[in-house]
Amino acid sequence: MKKIGAKIRKWSRTIHRDLSFFFSGIIVIYAISGIALNHKRDFNPSYSISRQELTLSGKFPMAPNINEQAVNSLLKQIDEQNAYAKHYYYEEQKMKVFLKGGSSLDVNMNTGNAIYEKLQKRPILNTFNRLHMNPNRWWTWFSDIFAISLLIITVTGIIMLKGPKGFWGRGGIEFGIGILIPILFLLFLL
Numbered sequence: 001m002k003k004i005g006a007k008i009r010k011w012s013r014t015i016h017r018d019l020s021f022f023f024s025g026i027i028v029i030y031a032i033s034g035i036a037l038n039h040k041r042d043f044n045p046s047y048s049i050s051r052q053e054l055t056l057s058g059k060f061p062m063a064p065n066i067n068e069q070a071v072n073s074l075l076k077q078i079d080e081q082n083a084y085a086k087h088y089y090y091e092e093q094k095m096k097v098f099l100k101g102g103s104s105l106d107v108n109m110n111t112g113n114a115i116y117e118k119l120q121k122r123p124i125l126n127t128f129n130r131l132h133m134n135p136n137r138w139w140t141w142f143s144d145i146f147a148i149s150l151l152i153i154t155v156t157g158i159i160m161l162k163g164p165k166g167f168w169g170r171g172g173i174e175f176g177i178g179i180l181i182p183i184l185f186l187l188f189l190l
Contacts, residue, residue, distance in 0.1 A: 005162070012160035019149050019156075026131075026146055033128035046126045047102070052116045054078070060112040064089060071097055074107065078116050 036045035056077050062070075068084060075081045075097065083099040090096055097105040102119035134140045158167050158175065165171060 009160050009162065012156035016153055016156035016160055019153050023146055023149055023153075029128050030132055033125065033132040036125050037129060037132065046122060046129045047119050048122055050118045050120075052118070054114055054116060056107065056112040056114050058112060061093065061110040064092060064109065066095075066109075071095075074114075075099070075105065078105065080105070 033045070039045065056074055058074065068087075071087050072081050072084055075084060080099055080103065083101065083103065085098040085100050087095055087097040093109040095107045095109055097107065099105065104117050106115040106117075108114070131139065134143055158171065161167070161171060163169060167175065
């Protein structure tokens with residue numbers, strides 16, 4: 001029986017080590033994007049938004065209901081002439097222009113005063129967050145394999161040590177505390 005336990009612990013160490021190395025890249029990506037997504041209330045983890053107040057040049061006041069070509073001439077002033085998506089008037093002389101990619105231009109057609117909100121993808125975080133939210137079916141399969149592997153890494157980590165540092169010693173106490181924290185959170189804080 002002692003030899004079987006030793007073999008199981010040996011295989012546990014090997015499996016634990018190999019899966020940990022293999023999935024270390026995605027663990028780092030999920031950890032970084034998880035931290036960013038946890039703070040959605042503090043900042044947009046996928047996009048940065050800059051807001052600029054400006055006065056557009058041209059003959060103002062302009063007639064309401066201008067066409068796309070006239071809107072593009074206004075967009076040229078902010079270097080967005082190729083990004084037009086659509087526009088509408090939300091008040092008689094106030095026009096909102098939506099741009100491809102999520103940016104927008106809000107124009108007072110009486111004065112030419114405008115607010116330009118530029119939306120830009122955060123170069124690394126946006127990509128990490130997309131992976132974290134399963135962008136397609138293939139990634140879902142990979143994520144499922146990763147989740148199962150995390151369970152295997154956990155189980156092998158629990159059984160690979162014996163004695164006072166293993167599951168029946170300090171490791172078991174830490175395991176119990178690790179399970180107790182989310183249970184208490186679910187019971188008392190949600």
